[in-house]
Amino acid sequence: MPNTILITGAAGFLGGLLSAALIADPNTSNVRLILVDIVEPKAPTSAQAVTIEADLTVKESVDALFKTEFGVPDTIYCLHGIMSRGSEDNFDLGLKVNVDSVRLVLQAAREFGTQPSIKFILTSSLAVYGGPLPHTVTPDTIATPEGAYGMGKLTSELFINEYTRRGFIDGRIMRLPTIVVRSGAPAAATSAFISGVIREPLKGIECLCPIGNSMDSPELDLPLWVASPQTTIKNLVIAKHVHASKLFRHTRVICLPGFTATVREELQALEKIGGKAALDLVQFKDDSISRRLVSSWPSRFDNAYPLSLGFLVDEGGMEPIVRRFQKDIEAGIA
Ligand SMILES: NC(=O)c1ccc[n+]([C@@H]2O[C@H](COP(=O)([O-])OP(=O)(O)OC[C@H]3O[C@@H](n4cnc5c(N)ncnc54)[C@H](O)[C@@H]3O)[C@@H](O)[C@H]2O)c1
Structure with missing residues (x-):
């Protein structure tokens, strides 16, 4: 059949x-x-x-x-x-x-x-x-x-x-x-920056982070479920x-299972994999509408039910995800 x-x-x-x-x-x-x-x-x-x-x-x-x-x-x-x-x-x-x-x-x-x-x-x-x-x-x-x-x-x-x-x-x-890292062009999603701040800098392109105004901003501790x-x-x-x-x-x-990462943890993983040059490509301009929407979303879930059904969860936080995306760029598939 x-x-x-x-x-x-x-x-x-x-x-x-x-x-x-x-x-x-x-x-x-x-x-x-x-x-x-x-x-x-x-x-x-x-x-x-x-x-x-x-x-x-x-x-x-x-x-x-x-x-x-x-x-x-x-x-x-x-x-x-x-x-x-x-x-x-x-x-x-x-x-x-x-x-x-x-x-x-x-x-x-x-x-x-x-x-x-x-x-x-x-x-x-x-x-x-x-x-x-x-x-x-x-x-x-x-x-x-x-x-x-x-x-x-x-x-x-x-x-x-x-x-x-x-x-x-x-x-x-x-x-x-929220799926990270999304390849291709930025989406019309409030969450688009969550992939953008990794994807664009690893490709050598500037990008805008609408959360916080600098790497020192407390707003960067905003937790995300990814x-x-x-x-x-x-x-x-x-x-x-x-x-x-x-x-x-x-x-x-x-x-579906996910894990919690802050915007700061994302940017730290970017710096670790792509170096300071990649991090320097992130421009900050706090946007209150985007921040309000993203802040209203939950950032911690109990994965027990989906795991009991056989669904899978990422291991190791942001770093393996950013590393894999960089490999995809090098292979010409991202
Ligand atoms: N990517 C994420 O982070 C994420 C997170 C949560 C939920 N989702 C959901 O997963 C699904 C897929 O997400 P995605 O990231 O691939 O989105 P996407 O925007 O890349 O794909 C959505 C597709 O829907 C098509 N579409 C829109 N209007 C249509 C219409 N009237 N008729 C036919 N097609 C139409 C678009 O052309 C587009 O190709 C969506 O339902 C989205 O809400 C995605």
Whole structure:
């Protein structure tokens, strides 16, 4: 039996990495990919794939994804979206893409899916949290977002839980830590600087740090909840393999494992790997809007539940991540 997997947002940063990882996954044989994005996605070489350029806010475009030569997918990775700052700056677009179009994909999965239900994996975010938070977020912590992006993600999560409860789909909601280091061009995300302050200087390019005004600023002690792209992609593949009976009955939310690093620790790792010349390329200009949003996100989670399900966590803090990114630059793949 072929494994037919639909990835929305397949031209994006995680979508591209995930396509390649699914093709290489030893636990998923005979993979066929349906890749869709508003920008034409590229399929990994040698993959059995159809690539579709489509706007997923249009119902007909969504329905067409279930009528390709590969038929109805058995797994959907719903990755398309408008990132945090993009949703904050354009509220209507954020709602249309992060909520309305996700609902269209869910509804199509319900209508076209047969038994067993389609596995529907959503990439959500720690931006669903805000307000007063405990020292460590646990699965019992209530999500009260303080921004349009988190509100949109949380709304889609509620639909997925209810569609799962009704047996329309087999939902799995992955709340991702902030991914560092993100390769490619800077994203329209409030968190973009978290990768930018490593990526740009290691490439010899100046970058702006919107937290603090110098290396001595106390604002740099702002803690962040982060994970590497490599571990996150492995975890997204694992998300498809976890048996539904192991998941909580009342919610399909899983906060993927991460670790806490401060902005200062990031910059110290940059200096250690890239030298003082790299650190000197970081310019500081404190931006209160970005700082307010990032400060509202939690920075410590209890990893026990995801680890018990077999998900993975980065070891060794920021340094191995920065070192690996430098190697990727040297290899011409970052
Ligand atoms: N990268 C991170 O740090 C991070 C953290 C938490 C959650 N996430 C979530 O993971 C997912 C993927 O993140 P990413 O970093 O790859 O983002 P990305 O911005 O690189 O990719 C998102 C993709 O969605 C596509 N898209 C936007 N509107 C669309 C539409 N109307 N129709 C079709 N496609 C559309 C974009 O063209 C883009 O290629 C997103 O849902 C994001 O919210 C990412």
